Amino acid sequence: MKKSILITGGARSGKSALAERLALSRSGRAVYIATAEARDDEMRDRIAQHRARRGxxxxxxxxxLDLVGTLDATDGDAPRLVDCLTLWLTNLMLSGADWRAAGTALAEALPRQTAPVVLxxxxxxxxIVPDNRLAREFRDxxxxxxxxxATACDEVYLSVAGCPLKVKPDDVSL
Structure with a gap:
């Protein structure tokens, strides 16, 4: 397993299941770093389903919010899985935090991690282009x-219908 791997794709594309397999492939144990907050019943159900699937x-x-601090605090032998950056970004934007500074800090934190990180x-x-300003700001x-x-990661995968496509091999420099 490479040091840092980003997995992207659309909703329900198999991203999380792929990330879980990769994180566990090294030693059969891993650290799950959840960015979701259970603010309603539907999200509580989703979180429970994820936990049940992981076992x-x-x-x-x-x-x-403090993803970099949590990565640093959990660094060690076991791979870490961060699920997901999109919810983390939502949390940052809703809290009024400087999301761009937080994203830069995360990119800078990845190379110093000693255990693998799957994001x-x-x-x-x-x-399509969203029809309202907030949605366009979030998309951007x-x-x-x-x-x-992706620039900071060793590998990047696109998950489509449960099938991973490697889009950033470790031997390409642009």
Whole structure:
């Protein structure tokens, strides 16, 4: 497993399942860093489904805002899975935090991690242009964050219908 891997794709494209397999492939145990907050019943159900699917072998941490601090605190032997950057970005934007500075800090933190990190994010730029300002701002912010983190990662995969496509091999320099 490479040191840092970004997995992107559309909703329900198999990103999380792929990330879980990659994170567990090294030793059968991993750290799950959740960025979601259970603000309603539907999100609580989603979180419960994710936990049930993962099963044993996982140590869970919640990082709705302080993702870099949580990565640093959990660095060690076990791979970490961050699910997902899109929710993290949402949390940052809703809290009024400087999301661009936080994204830059995350990109700078990845090379110093000693244990592997697998990050999941949504690809939001493949659809139509949103019809309202907030949605366009979010789409643009997510695009910037995804590009910034992809640049910092060793590998990038696009998940389509549960099938991973490697889009950034480790031997390409541009």
């Amino acid at each position: 044993a072998g996982w140590t869970d941490h919640e990082a709705p 999941v994010t949504n690809e939001v730029g493949s659809g 912010a997510a695009g910037w964050l995804n590009q910034t983190i």
